[in-house]
Amino acid sequence: MMQTSLEQTKARSLRGTIRIEGAVKIYGNPENGVVAVDHCSLECPPGQITMVVGPSGCGKTTLLNAIAWFHSLTSGAIYLDDEMLCGPGKPKADPGSDRIVVFQNGALFPWKTNIENVVFGPVMQGKLSVKEAKDKARMMMAEAGLSGVENEYPGQISSGVRRRVEIVRALMNDPKVLLLDEPYRALDSLTKSVMHESLLETCYRNRITVFFITHDLEEAIFLGDQVVIMTSRPCRTKKLLKIDLPHPRDYSIVTSRRFRELMDETMDAVHEEAMKAFELGEREG
Numbered sequence: 001m002m003q004t005s006l007e008q009t010k011a012r013s014l015r016g017t018i019r020i021e022g023a024v025k026i027y028g029n030p031e032n033g034v035v036a037v038d039h040c041s042l043e044c045p046p047g048q049i050t051m052v053v054g055p056s057g058c059g060k061t062t063l064l065n066a067i068a069w070f071h072s073l074t075s076g077a078i079y080l081d082d083e084m085l086c087g088p089g090k091p092k093a094d095p096g097s098d099r100i101v102v103f104q105n106g107a108l109f110p111w112k113t114n115i116e117n118v119v120f121g122p123v124m125q126g127k128l129s130v131k132e133a134k135d136k137a138r139m140m141m142a143e144a145g146l147s148g149v150e151n152e153y154p155g156q157i158s159s160g161v162r163r164r165v166e167i168v169r170a171l172m173n174d175p176k177v178l179l180l181d182e183p184y185r186a187l188d189s190l191t192k193s194v195m196h197e198s199l200l201e202t203c204y205r206n207r208i209t210v211f212f213i214t215h216d217l218e219e220a221i222f223l224g225d226q227v228v229i230m231t232s233r234p235c236r237t238k239k240l241l242k243i244d245l246p247h248p249r250d251y252s253i254v255t256s257r258r259f260r261e262l263m264d265e266t267m268d269a270v271h272e273e274a275m276k277a278f279e280l281g282e283r284e285g
Contacts, residue, residue, distance in 0.1 A: 015081055016176035016209030018044035018067065023076035025062050030074060036062045038234035039076065044177075044226075046081075047207040051224035053214060053270055055277040059235025060213045064179050067211065068101050069093040080176065097125065100170040101179045104186075106162055108154040108169075115141070115150040118169045125173075133172070140168050144202060160191040164198060171206060180212040184219070193251050196222055200249060217270065221245075221262045222254060229269045232277035239269050 025037040036059040044050040052060050065071035066086060067078055077087025085093035093099075108117045118141065119133035128136065141150060144164050149157055154165070163183055170178055184192045200223065203210060214220050220227045221243060229239040243262060245253055253259055 014046055016044075016046040017079075017081050018042075018050075018177060018209065018211060019079040019082075020063065020067075021077045021079070021087075023063065023066065023078060024074045025059070025066065025071065026074045035234040037066075037073075038236055040230075040236050042228055042237050042240075044209055044211055046209050048225035049203060049210040049212060049223050051212050051214060051220035051227045052230060053217060053220050053227060053266065054230030054235065054238075055232045055270070055274045056215070058230050058233045058273070058277065060230055061181055063235065064101070064181055064211060064213055066093065067177070068099055068179055069095045097121070097173040098176045099179060100173055100175040100177070101181070102163075102166050102170055102183045104182045106154075106166060108162060108166060110154050113151050113153055114146070114157070114165050117154070117165060118172055121169065121173050127173075137168070137172060140171060141165075143205065144168050144198065158191070160187055160195055163187070163195055167199065167202060171202070171208070175208065177209045177211060180210060182214055184216075185214075192216075192219070197250060199223065200247075204248065217263060217266050218254065221259060221266060222249065222251070227262075227266055229266065230273070232273045232280065238273060241266060 020040060020042045023037050023040045024035070027034040027036055040063065052063070054060055062071060066073055069092060072092035073086050074091070078085045078093065080098065084090065109120070112120070115134060115137050118137040119130065122128040123130055123133050138150065141147060144167070146161070146164055146168065149161060149165070154162055157165070184195050187195060196219065212223065224243045226243060227241045228237055229241065230236065231238045241262065245258060245262070
């Protein structure tokens with residue numbers, strides 16, 4: 001059983017490569033519309049956390065939405081494990097459970113218990129019976145420190161616990177890629193730090209590829225295997241920073257010299273783009 005689990009984890013770590021090649025997104029008429037993304041290229045390695053930072057309105061979420069299937073591309077292409085999601089002849093990706101989004105504002109059904117929320121996807125898709133789904137959900141919720149809240153409703157638990165329930169619900173679908181758009185934005189700093197450590201444990205356990213948008217630079221450095229700094233609009237890759245901090249990580253690392261060096265390097269690049277956005281009259285993040 002242990003060998004099988006290790007083999008499954010290893011197999012998962014070899015899938016989920018996202019490759020963005022020359023992505024362009026223009027809203028409105030291609031001749032005079034708003035260019036949100038302009039020839040952006042990026043690779044997210046399998047089983048790693050790619051953190052994406054940049055000024056507000058620069059086009060980060062547009063990229064995430066194109067990966068997810070919510071938005072089309074004007075040109076360029078996005079691949080998942082060398083299979084084209086969208087590109088020439090196919091401007092918009094098909095929906096699929098291989099890519100799951102966790103939104104800023106949450107999306108749990110308030111009239112369902114937490115475990116009913118977690119099992120909803122695979123049961124509705126016919127992938128698992130209700131019993132199979134609940135057995136799997138209880139195991140995954142226990143691993144995420146959610147034992148005891150299975151039969152409570154989302155309104156009865158804290159915002160931090162709701163975030164964990166949402167991530168477990170996403171992982172129940174066994175996706176290749178988890179797409180996170182500022183999921184911890186509304187949390188206080190103490191709750192956020194606990195959530196960060198919980199997310200890292202979940203990612204170590206599942207070896208899932210994560211594409212994570214944030215404006216919190218400390219969050220980006222602490223969680224990331226790589227940090228991608230985007231330009232002000234239109235969105236391009238300005239800098240890719242490999243995070244060479246050791247794993248597993250806990251919050252004691254934020255006081256280390258190397259962490260501060262990485263923070264300074266990220267801050268310099270982001271501040272430069274934020275100033276460009278400000279000078280252009282865009283809303284600074």
